[in-house]
Amino acid sequence: MASPAAAQNSPSTALDSNAEVNAFLNQVATRNPGEPEFLQAVHEVATDIVPFTADKPQYRDARILERMAEPDRIISFRVCWTDDNNEVQINRAYRIQNNNAIGPYKGGLRFHPSVNQSVLKFLAFEQTLKNSLTSLPMGGGKGGADFDPKGRSDAEVMRFCQAFMTELSRHIGPNIDVPAGDIGVGGREIGYLFGQYKRLNTRFEGVLTGKGPSFGGSLIRPEATGYGVVYMMHNMLAHAGQSIEGKTCLVSGSGNVATFCVEKLNSMGGKVVTLSDSSGFIHDPDGITDEKLAYVMDLKGNRRGRIDEYAKAFGCDFVANARPWIVPGQLAFPCATQNEVNEKDAADLVKGGCQAMAEGANMPTTPAAVTALQEAGVLLVPAKAANAGGVAVSGLEMSQNSLRYAWTRDEVDARLQTIMRDIHEQCAGYGEQTGGGLDYLKGANIAGFVKVADAMLAQGVN
DSSP states (O other), rough: OOOOOHHHHSSHHHHHHHHHHHHHHHHHHHHSSTOHHHHHHHHHHHHHHHEEEEEEEHHHHEEEEEHHHSEEEEEEEEEEEEOOSSOOOEEEEEEEEEOOOOOOOOOEEESSSTOOOOHHHHHHHHHHHHHHHSSSSSSEEEEEEEEOOOOOOOOHHHHHHHHHHHHHGGGGTTEEEEOOBBBBBOOOHHHHHHHHHHHHHHOOOOOOOHHHHHHHTTTTTTHHHHHHHHHHHHHHHHHTOOSSSEEEEEEEEEEHHHHHHHHHHHHHHHHEEEEEEEEEEOOOOOOOHHHHHHHHHHHTTTSOTHHHHHHEEEEEEEEEOOOOSSSSSSSEEEOTTOBBBOHHHHHHHHHHHHEEEEEOOOBBOHHHHHHHHHTOOOEEEEEHHHHTTHHHHHHHHHHHHHHTTTOHHHHHHHHHHHHHHHHHHHHHHHBBBTTOOBOEEEHHHHHHHHHHHHHHHHHHOO
């Protein structure tokens, strides 16, 4: 008689599972037409969760996955504001409150021309599982607007943020929904948003995270996502008996996540040789030292310049309209945007000797690229686990706001390291494969799902 494990992995069982996954995805696609990013995110999770729940009727009978893929609510609103020429501008904004089974909705606000309902639904769905992995009491949400702060004056950004918060304030609160920053929403924008919320509600409370330290923000918050990605890579390599020290690292992006990822890699002995922006990437074979990194932080944070200026300043190569994955290296950290690593990029990474990847951006790797990397034996930790450091410290900021207390930098960093280590252990536990090896993507999906699912079961059908 075949063992249960053998039966579970038999061809007929696999075919049945694939058919059920496809049926579920067809149902989701019918309900959400024209939303490719959201459907991609659901596909990635369903591929692991549908087989996992095959022998767990409590989850299937309550239709937990179907309920998780349907946001609690979608709030869409118009934002009208006046620019410096006194002309009226109109933007469309959203807040997706996806699931609050384990705590208040929590997730960033994104200001970028690419923002639409599909992108934010994908981010909110991912955020639900990511927040679950942190073990902090936070549900999943996401929001933003198709407003582009690039090229706008501080006064214009302030007026937009005030108009945006005038509507959003009706739907958020420290025990309801706690937004944070994301692409296009940094310390400046959070300050303006918080000021308007306080003005409208006459309350000083922890309704936003990512605030400045002078008004309730947490130390390490700006660094947290980039640091957390590196802590995850450290844990993953340690589990395999390796380390970051001495390895060549490829990092994409040049914003907050990417630069602090480089900073932490440098401190752990890694050698970072790439950074990028939408114009292309730089390759510095001598390594992006802390001194050079300070130049990048000033270039991007203050002067808002382009990454090719680095190449001119330090005499290295700039490759226009390309991604850094053609450069040989052992560790990869995509920290720019979704779907920035495609199947060809995956082949280039494998050819260049890539051993492991930790995703700093949200869903930066296409499904075909994920398959190619895993088949080549590259260890891959998905964004919902690897970049959870940012929301983890946001959760710690919420705790500090509730306590009316501020922890030291070392205290916050120690807690962040503990959270990332615990996330790794959860992913490793659920991702262990028969015959050896780890599937971190599967582990992250199942670990994130189980906590939310159990909470939903306990709370009944609602």
